Amino acid sequence: MSEAQDHPTPTHCENCAAPLQGHYCHQCGQSIVNPLRHAGHALEEVFESFWHLDGRIFRTVRDLLSPGRVALNYLRGHRVRYVPPLRLFVILSVLTFFIAQFTVHFGEDDGGSYKGNGPMVIDGKKVRLGRTGERIENARSVSEVESERAQALKELEKARAAIPVGLPGGAQVGIAAGIKQVNAIADKRVAELRERARPDAAAEAAGIVAPAQEEENAALPATIENADSLAELEALRDERLKPLQAERAGIAAGNATALARNANAIRDINRRAGCRAAQLQIDHAVDTEGALKRKAATDAQTYGDGECNEGLTFFGNAPWDAETNPVVMAGAPEFFNRWLNKQIGRGYANFKRATQDPSLYEHAALSAVPSALFLLVPMFALLLKLTYLGSGRGYLEHLVVALYSHAYLCLSLLAMFLMFGLDAWISPHWSGFGWVAGIVEAGLWLWMPIYLLLMQKRVYGNGWLVTLLRYLVVGGCYFFMLAFAVGFLMIASLVRM
Known part of the structure; x- marks a missing residue:
């Protein structure tokens, strides 16, 4: 039955x-x-x-593809056939940025970027350069620089020759960028070596110096940054610390300024030594592990951060430190300054993590964009209200236009993210799909501003010249606010990680 x-x-x-x-x-x-x-x-x-989905969602999405049709019909009272604007915007924005988490990836497979450390990645394939960039930067002679340069360029040319015919041009662009980067690092290091080896003019005139051709064989003075082994590094660290420790013993207990200056100097030496120790350990791991895939973030967690930068500074002052050199807002309560320095510390630590693992930037950006759009939809409606003061429409009517505009933008981004996913899935098996995906993505980017212009023309019914002028005013103000909001929320996301 x-x-x-x-x-x-x-x-x-x-x-x-x-x-x-x-x-x-x-x-x-x-x-x-x-x-x-x-x-x-x-x-x-x-x-x-x-x-609250039913058959209206398909009718709404279909009519949304025609610039201004849904907004104009909704404002004329044809509401039952469409999903309400706020609900549609929420549905599409949630769906769009949910899909983006799975299809948008940058960082490891970044089309050929090369920062001097680890393997270079070109169209998803790693070109093993070891740590050539770092070795060039630490080379002790011009001949050593040129040897490392030649090896890196040889690997890049080998990668260029291995690119299949018909593969999209991004691979060639990545190779060219890598060659340019290697040459830039090498040229800079050669200039530094020659500058250090350049003789004093008076001594040169007296004939006391060696001939210029011997510059290549002139070794650099031993420093923490160019120590060749952990044993040499520790000896150099102890040598630098001894006078500072002796100085600290002679500083009066009440002289807080001198004690802080001395502590900062000791901390700087220890920081530099720690960075170099991490570099040496990573170099050793690369040499012994051969062609195994590496990830900078994993190496940093295992061996330490090998990026020997000067630390965070504000307005050219001494490096920031939450205890010895904090940021202090004049007139602010003490608890606020403590909170501010805590946020600075978290943000700086997360920023350094993100430089090792660029996917953290991806997650920060993807979490910032939806929040920025939600915040700026009312602002976009306010811009429309101010720009069309003589239109006779109320703020809520402009809000309807703003919501349907943003719903279409989310729909376009959703289509673009799906193309990213299809490209990553299909291109390894059919390289020609990369061209198809690129054309579709470029078309979506180009059509979005045109769509918004046509929508504004259809809804408000002004002439083309007036519509274009108002469109440029609204668009310019809005995208400035959007860029600011995304940047601010992205920084906030990094701090909260």
Whole structure:
């Protein structure tokens, strides 16, 4: 016996007992379908209750593709056929940035960027350069620099020759960028070596110096940054620390300024030594592990941070430190300054993590954009209100236009993110799809501003010149605010990580 026979269609509403004359009760609005008796209707009710989705979503999305049609019809009172603007914007923005988490990836596979450390990645394939960039920077002679340069360029040329015919041009661009970067690092190091080896003019005139050709064989003075082994590094560290420790012993206990200066100098030497120790250990790991894949973030967690920078500074002052050199806002309460320096410390630590693992930037950006859009939709409506003061439309009507505009932008971004995913999935098997994906993505980017212009023209009905002028004013102000909001929220996301 069928389910329909088991549960015949009721003649009276199960909620209020009113006689039924259709699918819904005219008295209370309840449907005649009991979701407890029909699994399909139960699932439909879950989606309808959470998303309020029904056949209108397809009609709304279809009409949304025509610039201004949905907004204009909605403002004219044709509301029952469309999903309300706020609900549509929420649905599309959540769906868009959920999909983006799975399809948008940059960092490891960044099309050929090379920062001097680790393997270079070109179109998803790693070109093993070891740590050539770092070795060039630490080379002790011009001949050593040129040897490392030649090895790096040889690897890049080998990678260029291995690129299949017909592969999109991004690979060639990545190779060219890598060659340019290696040459830039090498040229800079050669200039530094020659500058250090350049003789004093008076001594050169007296004929006391060695000939210029011997510059290549001149070794650099031993420093922490160019120590060749951990043993040499520790000896150099102890040598630098001894006079500072002796100085500290002679500083009066009440001289806080001198003690802080001395402590900062000791800390700087220890920081530099720690960075060089990490570099040496990573170099040793690279040499012994051969062609195994490496990730800078993992190396940093295992061996320490090998990026020997000067630390965080503000306005050219001494490096920031939460204890010895904090940021202090004049007139602010002490608890606020403590909180501010805590946030600076977290943000700086997370920023350094993100330089090792660029996917953290990705997550920060993808979490910042939806929040920025939600915040700026009311501002976009306000810009429309101010720009169209003589249109006779109220703020809420402009808000409808703003919401449907942003819904279309989310729809376009969703299509673009899906193309990213298809590109990553199909291109390894068919390289020609990269061209197809690139054309579609470029078309979506180009059509978005055109769509918004046509939408503004259709909804407000002004002439082309007036519409274009107002469009440029609204667009310029809005994208300035959007860039600021995304940047601010991205920084906030990095701090909260």
